[in-house]
Amino acid sequence: MKPVGFVGLGQMGAPMARRLLEWPGGLVVHDNRADALTPFVEAGARAADAPRDVAASAGVISVMVRDDAQVEDVLRGQGGLLETAAPGTVIAIHSTIASSTAMRLTAEHPQVEIVDAPVSGGAMGAAGGTLAVMVGASDRAFRQCQEVFAHWAKHTMHAGPPGAGTRAKLARNLLHFVSFAAAAEAQRLAEAAGLDLVELGKVVRHSDSVTGGPGAIMHRATTAPVQPGDGWYPILSHVRDLGAKDLSLAIALADELGVDTPLARLAASRLAAGLGVPDTGS
Numbered sequence: 001m002k003p004v005g006f007v008g009l010g011q012m013g014a015p016m017a018r019r020l021l022e023w024p025g026g027l028v029v030h031d032n033r034a035d036a037l038t039p040f041v042e043a044g045a046r047a048a049d050a051p052r053d054v055a056a057s058a059g060v061i062s063v064m065v066r067d068d069a070q071v072e073d074v075l076r077g078q079g080g081l082l083e084t085a086a087p088g089t090v091i092a093i094h095s096t097i098a099s100s101t102a103m104r105l106t107a108e109h110p111q112v113e114i115v116d117a118p119v120s121g122g123a124m125g126a127a128g129g130t131l132a133v134m135v136g137a138s139d140r141a142f143r144q145c146q147e148v149f150a151h152w153a154k155h156t157m158h159a160g161p162p163g164a165g166t167r168a169k170l171a172r173n174l175l176h177f178v179s180f181a182a183a184a185e186a187q188r189l190a191e192a193a194g195l196d197l198v199e200l201g202k203v204v205r206h207s208d209s210v211t212g213g214p215g216a217i218m219h220r221a222t223t224a225p226v227q228p229g230d231g232w233y234p235i236l237s238h239v240r241d242l243g244a245k246d247l248s249l250a251i252a253l254a255d256e257l258g259v260d261t262p263l264a265r266l267a268a269s270r271l272a273a274g275l276g277v278p279d280t281g282s
Contacts, residue, residue, distance in 0.1 A: 005058030013064035050079035136165030
C-alpha cells in the first residue's frame with residue numbers, strides 16, 4: 001500500500017493529517033514551517049522538503065492551503081507536486097477555491113486525478129474525525145479517496161466531476177454565513193429586549209442539535225413548487241404558517257424596540273416561495 005501525503009499543516013490541515021498517522025502505508029507531510037512538521041516526524045511520519053518529495057511516493061495527496069494562488073504554487077510551482085507525481089496520482093484539494101479551478105487543472109493535467117474536496121465541520125470536526133467532505137472527482141478517483149478520507153470524515157458526498165465539490169461547498173457556506181448574519185440580527189433584538197445573549201445562544205445550539213437547524217428542510221431533490229398531493233406539502237405548509245406567525249411577531253417586537261431587522265423582513269416575504277408552497281391565504 002502506497003503512503004498518503006499531506007501538504008499544509010495549519011489549523012485544519014494538521015488535525016486532518018494527524019488522523020492519517022495510522023495509514024498502513026505511512027504518511028508523508030510537507031509544510032513551509034519546520035515547527036509544524038516536528039510533531040508529525042516524532043509520531044512516525046516522514047517530512048518532505050518540498051511538495052515534489054511528497055508526490056514522489058504518495059498515491060493520494062491532500063492539499064490544505066489558503067487559496068487558489070497557493071494551490072497553484074503547490075501543484076505547479078518550483079518543487080511542486082506535478083514535477084514527480086506518477087500518472088494516476090490523486091491530488092485532493094481541500095481548500096475552498098474558485099469553482100472553475102479544479103476543472104481547469106483537470107483539463108491541463110489529465111495525467112493525474114485532480115479532486116476538489118472541501119470540508120465542513122471546522123477544526124473540532126477535523127480533530128474528531130467527523131468532518132463532512134464534498135468531493136468533485138471521477139468515479140475512479142473517488143474510489144481511491146474514500147478509504148483515505150474516512151480517517152478524518154464522517155460523511156462523504158460524491159458531488160460529481162471535478163469542480164462539483166467546490167460548488168457544493170459554496171452553497172453550503174452561503175447558508176452558513178447568511179445564518180450568522182441572521183444570528184447577529186436576532187442577538188440585537190434579544191439585547192434590546194433585555195435578554196441574556198449567552199443563555200439564548202445555549203438555547204439555539206440545543207434546539208438546533210435536536211431539530212437539525214436549517215438543514216431540516218433540505219430533504220427534497222428539487223426546489224420546484226410542492227404539489228398538493230406530495231407528502232411534503234402539509235409539512236412545509238405547516239412550517240410556512242409557523243414561520244409567518246413567528247416572524248410577524250418578531251418584527252412587531254423589533255418595531256416596538258426600535259431594532260432594524262431587514263433579514264427578518266426579507267425572510268417573511270420569501271419564506272413560502274422558498275419552501276415551495278403558496279403564500280398564506282393565496
